Amino acid sequence: MAQTQQIPVKVGEEITVEINGYATQGEGVGRYKGFTIFVPNSLDGETVLTRIEMVKKNYARGELVLVLKDAPQRVEPACSLYALCGGCQLLHLNYQGQLEFKRQRLIDVLERLGGFKGVEVHPVIGMPEPWKYRNKVQYPFAINDEGKVVIGCYQQGTHDVVDTGECLIQHDLNSRIMNRVRELTQGMGISVYDEKTGQGLLRYVLVKNGFESGEAMVVLVTSSPEFPEGKELARMLATGFPELKSVVQNINTSGGNVVLGDRNKILYGEDGIIDRLGDLEFKISATSFFQVNPAQTKILYQKALEYASLTGKERVLDAYCGVGTLTLFLAKKAKEVYGIEVIPEAIEDAEENAIRNQAKNVTFVMGATEDVLPKLVNIGIDFDVAVVDPPRSGCEERVLQTFVQVQVERIVYVSCNPSTLARDLKFLVNRGYEIKEIQPIDMFPHTYHVECVVLVSRVEG
Helix, strand or coil, X not given: CCCCCCCXXXXXXXXXEEEEEECCCCCEEXXXXXXXXXXXXXXXXXXXXXXXXXXXXXXXXXXXXXXXXXXXXXXXXXXXXXXXXXXXXXXXXXXXXXXXXXXXXXHHHHHHHHCCCCCCECCCECCCCCCCCECEXXXXXXXXXXXXXXXXXXXXXXXXXXXXCCCCCECHHXXXXXXXXXXXXXXXXXCXXXXXXXXXXXXXXXXXXXXXXXXXXXXXXXXXXXXXXXXXXXXXXXXXXXXXXXXXXEECCCCCCCCCXXXXXXXXXXXXXXXXXXXXXXXXXXXXXXXXXXXXXXXXXXXXXXXXXXXXXXXXXXXXXXXXXXXXXXXXXXXXXXXXXXCHHHHHHHHXXXXXXXXXXXXXXXXXXXXXXXXXXXXXCCCCEEEECCCCXXXXXXXXXXXXXXXXXXXXXXXXXXXXXHHHHHHHHCCCEEEEEEEEECCCCCCCCCEEEEEEEECCC
16 A cells, blocks of 8 residues: 655744745745645745745645745845735746746646647747836725725735735836825725625725826726715816726625626716727727736737738637727738627627727627537638637637537637646647647736747648
8 A cells, every 4th residue: 555645844844945846826846855845936946944834735835934045047026015915926036037937837737737748839928128017907995904995916815905005017107096096095984895794885996007098997896886975086086197087986796706796887087998009999998808918918919910820811700809909900811800708898899999990890799609609600600710818717618619610720829827728729639630839928027927829720631
């Protein structure tokens, strides 16, 4: 009978560990007497002193106490909140090191979960200046121990809110608006939601910022439709920010940690803002998705277009299309494009965006892709090229099954989650497709997230 491995560490013990790799979220990984130890904020090649915080059957997690031998890629984190805040995970690793980590993570996951070896994964396309790149911020409200209103990121692994006055990956305007929202909430005595009791009004605040247009919007998520101070708060907020074109109340009466509810009320101005990507204009509303890093989004879309290899004769599917950003880029090169999206407000924005950009060869359909796509195919609408940009959960199997059934020649898969990407690629490769190449793009510098564009082609015969 196999012997059970003895656990050589206990909580509170300090041990020395050599780090020789990374876990999924960028934590250093080492072994101590053959036992796996995860140490956040440590780097590959380092020797560290760690204090054990958690012990499980197969691994332990430790807090970094001291770096005894540091890696050449180690840098001093530029943010004073880094040790507390869970927003970034890689500020202690220089930027080139971050890009190498992300590429290797993608390769490792594809091999481990998909069984893919030797796939062409290009070097990650990074940013010349990987700071202040986010056009959207979304923070919870809370009350601190002194009874003051705080707004900011959750501390990593907890629901404790770290008050965040400035963030190095957020556009300055986002931070300035956020700080004013905090002041007004405190000054007007508006109640803040407590997730433990379910009492209080303000749950989250979102700021969306059009980098090209200069327009901004604020979304205040409330636990109740009643918001007597809402219009006055919105008016006072707008007086300090001429860029602010829209303040919207989003009503979320559900428990749990889903951020946005289904109902919106306009408190000030318009129901959304306009922004531009390249030579196209887009409307962004309170609940619709728009890529958060505009500079890298252009590169992502250029790569998706390159992989789609459109000649102007193709019928193209854009699944999970959001407000139609990529759809309209594809429409410039295709005969016709169908965009499918499950969020009603996003489809409304997408249709308005098609009119705004005079795209007459685009059809948007509302519904879940896995429901809509088979129906389109059943009425004789099939596709030469499919572009998918699914959520982190990846594609529903029925979507992939339909691609196989209609023998789509080329699939361009935009992924933000290597694990579900590996699963979906395995499904396609087992049914007559091959992976041609993968281009990772750094959409979220200083975090462990990696985005990539994959070209998948049907194997002839």
